[in-house]
Amino acid sequence: MRSSTVRPANLHQAHLLRLLRDRGPQSRVALGGLVELSRSKLAFEIERLVESGLIVPDGLAASRGGRRSHNVRVAPSFRFLGVDIGATSVDVAVSNAELEIIGHLAAPLNVRDGPGAVLEQVLALVGRLRRTTSVEHFDGAGIGVPGPVRFPEGVPVAPPIMPGWNGFPVREAMSRELGCPVLVDNDVNLMTLGEQQAGAARSVRDFLYVKLGTGIGCGIVVDGEVRRGVTGSAGDIGHIQVEPDGPRCPCGNTGCLEACFGGNALARDATALARSGGSAALAERLASAGRLTAKDVSAAASAGDTAAQDLIREGGTRTGHVLAGLVSFFNPGLVVIGGGLTGLGHSLLASIRAQIYHRSLPLATGNLPIVPGELGQVAGVVGATRLISDHVFSPA
Numbered sequence: 558m559r560s561s562t563v564r565p566a567n568l569h570q571a572h573l574l575r576l577l578r579d580r581g582p583q584s585r586v587a588l589g590g591l592v593e594l595s596r597s598k599l600a601f602e603i604e605r606l607v608e609s610g611l612i613v614p615d616g617l618a619a620s621r622g623g624r625r626s627h628n629v630r631v632a633p634s635f636r637f638l639g640v641d642i643g644a645t646s647v648d649v650a651v652s653n654a655e656l657e658i659i660g661h662l663a664a665p666l667n668v669r670d671g672p673g674a675v676l677e678q679v680l681a682l683v684g685r686l687r688r689t690t691s692v693e694h695f696d697g698a699g700i701g702v703p704g705p706v707r708f709p710e711g712v713p714v715a716p717p718i719m720p721g722w723n724g725f726p727v728r729e730a731m732s733r734e735l736g737c738p739v740l741v742d743n744d745v746n747l748m749t750l751g752e753q754q755a756g757a758a759r760s761v762r763d764f765l766y767v768k769l770g771t772g773i774g775c776g777i778v779v780d781g782e783v784r785r786g787v788t789g790s791a792g793d794i795g796h797i798q799v800e801p802d803g804p805r806c807p808c809g810n811t812g813c814l815e816a817c818f819g820g821n822a823l824a825r826d827a828t829a830l831a832r833s834g835g836s837a838a839l840a841e842r843l844a845s846a847g848r849l850t851a852k853d854v855s856a857a858a859s860a861g862d863t864a865a866q867d868l869i870r871e872g873g874t875r876t877g878h879v880l881a882g883l884v885s886f887f888n889p890g891l892v893v894i895g896g897g898l899t900g901l902g903h904s905l906l907a908s909i910r911a912q913i914y915h916r917s918l919p920l921a922t923g924n925l926p927i928v929p930g931e932l933g934q935v936a937g938v939v940g941a942t943r944l945i946s947d948h949v950f951s952p953a
Contacts, residue, residue, distance in 0.1 A: 563609050563704070569594060574611060577631045578655055578778050579754075582615040584626035594733065603629060631655065636852070636948050638686075638698035641744055641937030644668050644771035644820075646924040649673075649682050650938035651692050654933040656754060656946060657871045660690035668703060672730075675952035680734055695737045699941030700727060701744035703772050711741030712790055716773060717796075717807040740944050744768070745792060746783050748895055748930070749776025750940030756931035758895045764891035766930070767794075767882060769898035769905075773882065785792050795819065797918060814879055818872035820898060826857045826868055827854050836864035841928045855901045866904060866946055873905045877912025884917045884925065895930030918938040 561825065565571040569592070576591055577583060583591075605627070606612040615628040634656035645668070650661040662685060668677050686692070706715020711728020713719060734793045738915055749766035752758045758766070758778070766776035773795030777784045785791050795815030796808050803812030804822065815821055831839035834873050838857035845928040857865035882893065893915070894906060910927045930936055 563611060564952060565611065566605060566609075567602075567952055569598070570606055570611075570663055571951050573602060573606060573667070574631060575947070577612060577629065578946060578950065582628045586626040588629075590606045591855055621933050628718040635696050635946075636692050637942040637949075638683065638737075639747075639938030639941030639945075640683070640698060640700040640701050641747060641941060642666075642668060642675065642679065642700065643702050643744065643937075647679055647682065648938050649679065649685060649686050649934065650942070651690055651695070652942040652946075654946075656939065656942050658942075660686050660692070661935060661938065662686050662689070663934065668719050668722075672725040672727065676727070676730065678733075683735070684806060694737055697738040697740075697945035698731065698735050699747065699943070699945035700739060700741045701747040701941055702727065703744050704739065705788075705790045705845050706741055706743050706795060708740075708785050711739065713741075714789070714801035717809075738945065738948060740948055742785075742941075742944060743774065743776035743789070743792075744937055745776045746785065747938075747940035747944060748932075748936040749778060750891075750906060751932050751936035751938070751942045752823050752893050752895065752930050752940075753778060753781075754943045756936060757940055758891055763887075763888045764893060765887065766878070766893045766895060767880065768896035769818075769894065769932060771902075773815045773819055773876070773896075773942065777887070794879055797879050799878060814875060818875050818898075820927075823851050823854055823868065823872065823898070824849050827857075827865070830864050830868070832844035836862055838862035839865060842845065846864025851898055851901060858902065858904070865904060869901045869905050870908045872898075872901075874912055877909040878916065880909065881913045881916035883914055885920050888921050892927045893930050894927065895932075895936055900931055912944070 565574055597691055610632055612629045615630040615634050626640055631654035637652045647666050648663045649656050652658050659845050662682055664717050664838045682747035702713055704719045705714050707714050707903050712724055713722040715723050728739050728741045745768045748768055752766055754859045759766050764780045768774050775792035775794045787816050796813045798812045799814045800817055805811050806813035806816035830836045831843040838860055842853045854865050854868055860870055
């Protein structure tokens with residue numbers, strides 16, 4: 558029986574666990590082709606993992622012409638919790654050992670209500686998830702929040718759209734409530750990990766993931782690893798200035814990309830257009846609903862409203878302008894665009910692509926795919942389970 562506190566004893570065992578997590582059950586022969594270990598050393602480490610309960614036998618492998626090898630897999634009893642707290646909603650999910658989602662719930666919330674109220678709602682949703690999936694324990698939990706995080710401590714630091722969260726010990730508080738190891742990261746980094754684990758970036762070692770939503774941020778992956786910077790603020794592109802005399806941003810500066818094209822900024826500009834008579838379609842929607850969102854802009858643009866289409870194109874152009882600089886600096890192998898604003902449609906992605914291809918050097922963009930994310934709403938929770946499983950599948 559596996560103890561929930563057992564961890565791999567060394568880096569060889571950690572590597573084997575992650576291979577089995579990512580590739581599913583494997584024969585000992587197949588594992589021998591994936592690791593740089595002698596046959597005797599590989600057999601020894603596998604036996605130690607079996608004895609500890611971290612992996613289990615999984616029947617005979619397919620015949621390769623000789624004596625059939627035995628498969629092994631990560632213990633199927635592992636359960637990892639993923640929590641993705643956004644500005645206006647939260648997603649929670651539980652995965653198995655191989656990071657397949659076996660239960661997922663979502664609910665609205667307002668991150669501005671502060672850590673006490675928000676985490677209470679999160680725990681209530683996790684309780685519902687436990688009941689619907691009959692999961693009795695979690696081996697670990699990954700949690701994303703929409704702001705900068707000092708990663709080693711799991712503490713938000715001066716998050717612009719999260720009043721009351723500065724310095725709050727999210728990792729410590731949630732570990733105490735959940736009774737398992739917890740890691741906390743910026744939500745964009747978790748979405749990045751999600752697309753790397755099971756989405757558009759599965760086979761890429763160097764890429765950028767861009768989240769366009771209420772906030773705007775960028776995940777940076779170098780040689781397969783997320784780069785957070787010295788203090789955890791790497792990729793905070795939403796606060797790069799794109800308009801010197803532009804609107805004031807919640808961070809205190811003016812003309813930030815997020816202040817010009819984040820979800821709240823788009824709703825603000827759409828409302829101004831509706832009230833000024835610049836868009837009949839948006840004015841009709843405002844009169845009907847009393848407020849406008851990005852979905853209203855998307856619907857108006859799809860119906861042929863030129864003012865709404867211009868809003869989307871302008872936002873894409875500003876975003877592409879920022880990303881062109883990043884592409885020239887970093888030279889990634891892929892750019893993935895995700896987040897709620899991707900629902901604005903193809904013209905957004907087209908505008909971003911046009912700016913990047915126009916402004917970056919041909920050597921950087923000649924073979925550069927710029928693609929939408931594949932995981933949608935679950936990118937963050939998939940990445941959260943990847944983050945915490947990497948921790949659990951590391952030597953203590």
